[in-house]
């Protein structure tokens with residue numbers, strides 16, 4: 001089922017970004033050009049330090065010193081906004097607050113009763129009913145990430161930015177949460193932009209996989225994933241897409257590819 005409306009929703013236009021470290025210019029992103037449609041799920045992969053998180057931070061409005069333009073629904077991004085939610089690799093929950101309190105912290109709703117109801121909706125959405133009063137130290141890593149996802153969704157953002165959200169989780173929890181995020185994407189119709197090191201995850205979730213080159217990060221290729229969901233990670237077609245992505249990393253060097261997959 002396609003959730004796309006076929007109009008560019010997020011437009012990243014010729015974005016260049018450099019950092020100054022010890023008076024030296026460190027180029028991080030070069031000529032990034034990417035259009036994402038409303039309701040699309042886009043995965044971004046690339047080697048460590050290629051600028052994936054920097055790109056996500058620019059879209060989040062956390063990084064404003066760059067060249068080029070980034071627009072969301074036609075409006076230029078000039079800082080963080082409620083139209084975008086973000087989930088990081090570490091859950092970043094406040095340890096002295098309960099699950100409900102962490103989720104409602106950034107909620108714009110002021111009526112306390114309504115606030116609680118909204119939190120409850122999202123607690124149920126991420127499968128944490130019964131843990132409303134638990135504190136972060138009483139939760140597993142996967143449960144904490146579920147809270148972080150609920151917190152990012154509570155203001156109903158149109159765009160959810162996921163920066164290696166499952167990177168610190170064990171393999172089984174990771175697979176479970178990938179399925180959850182897919183379910184949430186389908187029910188909430190939120191546009192998703194996922195940065196990951198995990199190529200299987202990128203293919204399992206994305207409508208397209210953006211492959212970035214080494215520093216300074218450039219878009220090397222964009223690989224469409226035209227497979228019906230839920231996807232079978234062990235299918236021949238899945239494997240073929242995986243191979244195409246590895247090929248991008250290993251510069252079409254079939255000999256070295258042989259040792260990878």
Ligand SMILES: Nc1ncnc2c1ncn2[C@@H]1O[C@H](COP(=O)(O)OP(=O)(O)OP(=O)(O)O)[C@@H](O)[C@H]1O
Nearest residue numbers: 019021026028047048049050051052053054055215
């Ligand atoms: N605040 C900063 N100050 C200086 N340099 C930075 C800063 N943030 C990022 N960089 C540099 O920019 C480049 C891109 O970093 P970024 O974190 O975006 O890469 P990444 O692809 O997300 O890496 P990883 O996959 O390892 O998380 C790196 O060379 C990094 O050292």
